[in-house]
Amino acid sequence: MIDSFFEPNGETFLHYxxxxxxxxxxxxxxxxxxxxxxxxxxxxxxxxPLTLAYKLKKMQHLNMILEHFNEYPELIEVNSEDVxxxxxxxxxxxxxxxxxxx
Numbered sequence: 001m002i003d004s005f006f007e008p009n010g011e012t013f014l015h016y017x018x019x020x021x022x023x024x025x026x027x028x029x030x031x032x033x034x035x036x037x038x039x040x041x042x043x044x045x046x047x048x049p050l051t052l053a054y055k056l057k058k059m060q061h062l063n064m065i066l067e068h069f070n071e072y073p074e075l076i077e078v079n080s081e082d083v084x085x086x087x088x089x090x091x092x093x094x095x096x097x098x099x100x101x102x
Contacts, residue, residue: 023060066093073100
């Protein structure tokens with residue numbers, strides 16, 4: 001599994017892709033990871049990949065993450081900030097994910 005903590009602040013490879021790379025690389029990663037993707041918050045600040053994408057205004061990245069977890073909702077554990085992100089972002093994929101979380 002390639003999604004592990006590697007940054008000093010505890011960010012995962014998924015955080016890194018959101019922060020540093022275009023959405024096509026994220027799409028390839030999500031496709032490769034399929035149901036094995038580990039969704040983790042960072043050590044510092046407990047920032048999730050979903051919230052990071054929203055804060056950086058990377059809506060394509062955010063939508064890809066949401067679409068992935070709509071397919072595998074059992075793999076995502078959202079925190080309270082993620083729930084707010086889902087409610088605020090206005091994406092159809094976010095609206096579809098919310099009922100699956102509860």
